[in-house]
Amino acid sequence: MSDDIWILGITMTKFGKHPDLDTVDLAAQAAMAALADGGVTMADIGVLAAGNLIGGGGLGQQLQKQIGQTGIPVYNVSNACATGATALRTVIMAIKAGECDMGLAVGVEKLSGAGLLGAGGTAKSDKNVYEPSGRYGAVTNTDGRIGTNNMPGTFAQIGMEYGHKYGGTSFELFAKISEKNHSHSTLNPLAAYTKKMSLEQIMGDMMIAYPNTRPMCSANCDGGAAAVVISGAKLKTLSLEQQRRAVKVSASVLTSDPWSESCQVLPDVNTLTRMASTQAYEQAGVGPADLDLVELHDCFATAELVHYDNLQLCEQGGAVDFFTSGAPWRDGTMPVNVSGGLQSKGHPISATGIANIWEVCHHLRGEAGDRQIQGARVGLAHVIGLGSACGVHILEKSAA
Amino acid sequence: MSNFDGAAANLLTMGPKRCTYKGGPMATAVPIVDYLVLGDNPHLIARECTGCGARFFDRRNACASCFATTFSNAPISTTGELKAFTIVAFAAPGVPVPFVAGVVDCDGTSVRGNVIGVDPDPDHVALGMKVKLTTYVVGTDDDGTEAIGFGFAPLEA
Numbered sequence A: 001m002s003d004d005i006w007i008l009g010i011t012m013t014k015f016g017k018h019p020d021l022d023t024v025d026l027a028a029q030a031a032m033a034a035l036a037d038g039g040v041t042m043a044d045i046g047v048l049a050a051g052n053l054i055g056g057g058g059l060g061q062q063l064q065k066q067i068g069q070t071g072i073p074v075y076n077v078s079n080a081c082a083t084g085a086t087a088l089r090t091v092i093m094a095i096k097a098g099e100c101d102m103g104l105a106v107g108v109e110k111l112s113g114a115g116l117l118g119a120g121g122t123a124k125s126d127k128n129v130y131e132p133s134g135r136y137g138a139v140t141n142t143d144g145r146i147g148t149n150n151m152p153g154t155f156a157q158i159g160m161e162y163g164h165k166y167g168g169t170s171f172e173l174f175a176k177i178s179e180k181n182h183s184h185s186t187l188n189p190l191a192a193y194t195k196k197m198s199l200e201q202i203m204g205d206m207m208i209a210y211p212n213t214r215p216m217c218s219a220n221c222d223g224g225a226a227a228v229v230i231s232g233a234k235l236k237t238l239s240l241e242q243q244r245r246a247v248k249v250s251a252s253v254l255t256s257d258p259w260s261e262s263c264q265v266l267p268d269v270n271t272l273t274r275m276a277s278t279q280a281y282e283q284a285g286v287g288p289a290d291l292d293l294v295e296l297h298d299c300f301a302t303a304e305l306v307h308y309d310n311l312q313l314c315e316q317g318g319a320v321d322f323f324t325s326g327a328p329w330r331d332g333t334m335p336v337n338v339s340g341g342l343q344s345k346g347h348p349i350s351a352t353g354i355a356n357i358w359e360v361c362h363h364l365r366g367e368a369g370d371r372q373i374q375g376a377r378v379g380l381a382h383v384i385g386l387g388s389a390c391g392v393h394i395l396e397k398s399a400a
Numbered sequence B: 001m002s003n004f005d006g007a008a009a010n011l012l013t014m015g016p017k018r019c020t021y022k023g024g025p026m027a028t029a030v031p032i033v034d035y036l037v038l039g040d041n042p043h044l045i046a047r048e049c050t051g052c053g054a055r056f057f058d059r060r061n062a063c064a065s066c067f068a069t070t071f072s073n074a075p076i077s078t079t080g081e082l083k084a085f086t087i088v089a090f091a092a093p094g095v096p097v098p099f100v101a102g103v104v105d106c107d108g109t110s111v112r113g114n115v116i117g118v119d120p121d122p123d124h125v126a127l128g129m130k131v132k133l134t135t136y137v138v139g140t141d142d143d144g145t146e147a148i149g150f151g152f153a154p155l156e157a
C-alpha cells in the first residue's frame, strides 16, 4: 500500500449556470470542498495543479489567494478537454516522484452562454487582395469550404467513419445513445440538465451537425471539480474513516496521438484512447470485464459509440452490438455514463476530467444515493481533448 | 520562412501561382490553398515524406511519422470514396450553412473536403459514395483575381 496512490477527498460543484460565481470562486468552492471531504487543510498540501482553458491564465495562484498561500509549487495546466485529468495526473506524478505525499488538483471552467463547443473560430474576413498565408497557403477562410473545424461536425464524422468501417450505425442509433444518457441524468442532482428525453424529442430537436442534434452535443456550462491525492504511506497515518473512504488510483495514464494516416485530416481519437486503455488495464492488473462502471468522454453521441470500442468494452468493431444489447444502460452489464454524461451533466471543459473521476469514486464509496451502482468495486474514467490528449484512470474501492 | 528546408522550399515554387483561368480572357485565379493545383486537370498535391511515404497537405518541418526532413510532391487521385461525412447546419458566423463536410479516401490518401453538387441532406449523401474532385470560384478580390476552391461531387455512374 505504501507505493500506492489514493484519492483522499474529491468533489464537483453543481454543473450549470453560476452567474454569481467567477472562475476563481468555482475553483475555490471545489477545492475547499475536496479538502473538507478528505479531512485535511492547505497546510497538508505539497503541490497544486490547476486546470483552466478560458479564464485568462494563472488560475492556480489566483486560487491560492482565496484558499491559502503556502508557497507550494503550482502547475497551471492546459490540455484541451483532457485538462482536468492532466491536472490530476500532474499531482499523481509529483507524489510518485516522492516530492510530496499529498497534493491538490483542480479543474474549472465558465462556459455558460458560450454557444456550441468549438463552434467559434472567428471567420476572418476576405482580404481585398488574395495572398496565401499559413501552413496551407490559404487565400481566404477555409472553414466550411474545405470541411469543417467545428466540434459537432468533427465528432459527427468520427462516428460516421466508424459506421463506414463496421456498419450498423444510423441517426436513430446515435440518438438512442443520447436517450440513455439523458435518462441517466434524471438521477444526478449535480447535472446541468436532468430531464428525460424521448427518442422522438432527441431526433426532432435542432440539427447541429448530422447526425448530432442539440441534445446529442455536450452542454456548455459552468463548473468546477477538485481532488486531494495522497500517497499510500501517508494515508496509513490517517484515521480509519479516511482510509475507508479513500479510493485507490490503480492506473493513471495520459497519451497523445501517434501519427496515423488520416489523423491530420480528421482527428483520430481512436488510436490514443485504445493505447491509453491498454496501458491502464496493464497498470491496474484488471480487464474490461472487471469494471463495474465507466464514465467516458461522450462530448457527442457519435463519440460515445467509438469509445465503447476504444476502451475495449466490446470486441473491435462491436460497438453497435454492444450498445443495442443494452449493456451500457445503468441496469446493463457495463453501465456507461450513469452520471448522464457530458450530454446532460454538462461539459465545463477543464472540470470534466476530475468530475468524471468524482462520479466513479462516488459509486465506489457507496455514496451515490439513488443512482448508486450496487456493489461497485472498480471503475474507469476517460477523457479526450482534441489535438489530441487522452486520460484514462482506473479506480478501486478501498479494502479497508 | 527561414525554417523551410530544401524540399519544402520547392513547394514555394510550385505553390499558389496566379494563372489564367476560365473566368475570362483577363481573369487570373489563385487556388484557395497551395495544395490545389489549377490548370486543365485540377488536382491536389501532397508533401510526401521521402523516408516513409507519409503524406501531408500543409508545410512540414519534419515528418510526424518518421522525423525525416525531405519531401517530394505527390499528386493525389481525383476520385475517391466518401468514408465519413457530416451535414453542418449550425456553424460560426460567416460560414454558410448547411454544407456537407467529409473525408474522402482517394486511393489510400485521406482528403478533407466538402461534398458539393448534391442536396445537403441524408437522402442524397451516403457513406461509401464515389466522388470526384471538382473546382469552383469561391470569390473575387479587388484586383479581379478569382479564388478557386475545390470539393467532391458524386461520380456519375
Ligand SMILES: [Zn+2]
Pocket: B049, B050, B051, B052, B053, B054, B063, B064, B065, B066, B067, B068
Ligand atoms: Zn516520414
